[in-house]
Structures are given as C-alpha cells and as structure tokens.
Amino acid sequence: MSRIGKNPINLTKGVEINVSDDKIITVKGPKGVLTQKLDDAISLNIEDGVITVSRKSDSKDDRSKHGLYRSLINNMIIGVSEGYKIEQELIGVGYRAKVTGQELELSLGYSHPIIIQLPDEVKVSTETLKGKAPVITLESFDKQLVGMIASKIRSFRKPEPYKGKGVRYMGEQVRRKAGKSGAK
Secondary structure, three states, X not given: OOOOOOOOEEOOOOOEEEEOXXXXXXXXXXXXXXXXXXXXXXXXXXXOOEEEEEEOOOOHHHHHHHHHHHHHHHHHHHHHHOOEEEEEEEEOOOOEEEEXXXXXXXXXXXXXXXXXXXXXXXXXXXXXXXXXXXXXXXEEOOHHHHHHHHHHHHHOOOOOOOOOOEEEEOOOOOOOOOOOOOOO
C-alpha cells in the first residue's frame, strides 16, 4: 500500500467536495473553486469529513497514481481553505520588479524589461526596501499554478554560482564556487 495514498484527508470547515458521475472532483472553499479529473483506477470514499483514497488493483501504474491523487486532492483542499504563497528575491545590482494590475515587469540586467501577464487567480505584490533585495510575493489557491509562475520567473535569471546573482526563492541556499585565481 502507498504510504502517502493510505493516509486519510480531513476536510476543513467551509470546504465542500463533490464527485460527479464522470469522475470529476470539485472542491469549493472560501478562497475559490478547483476541479480535477480522477483516474478510473482510483476511487474516493467520503465519510464524516474524512476522505480516503483507494485503488482497484496492485499494478505498478495504479500504485503510482494512488499517492499522486491523494496529494492532489489534499493540495486542493489546503488551497481553497488557506491558499499558497511563494516569495522570491531578486539578488543583483539594478534588479527591479514592478506590478501594474496583473502585469509584472522585471528588470534583470537584460537590454529590455521582461513583462509577464499573470492570470486572475494569482495575486502578485512587490516590495523594495532600501539596502535589501526586491521581493516578489505570489499568492493563489492553486498550488500548481503559483508554482509554475514562480518557476517561470526564476527561469529568466537563475542564480549563478560565482556571485550569487539572480532570482531565488526566499531562504534558498545557492552553492557558491571560487572564481579563477589570478596570474602569478
């Protein structure tokens, strides 16, 4: 049995879950609504605010989906009740971030600014304090969406190992390398 898949999921207050006949899960909560198609090999049992995920067979494919769907459903419940938040910092001279509505403008040392149009489900804010690196905060009820956008922002200028410049997640440790030694 899957270690993750066999763990029950507790429904929090204010969260409703519905499973339609065509195996589509809909989770409603105070932050929003999320849907997910459920695989045929996976079945749900909802009793007294506790969801248990089970599989039909012990095939390798079904075992791998067991833990996956349990995690997806759990992330949906946490997302619509609490939400997800990712913070990134821009390390580098002249690196800036500015928000206008749902548009994020980044200056990352290129000859042009990078403009990203964000979906309505994601709330973005920036903070620039004197003497500190600018911080981008992304908030959403959809964990997959907010993670994908954060990854996209990081891909524009990944942290490099010599000076540590680039876009990094808050608290991320960048492995530093020593540069070349000078000539004798």
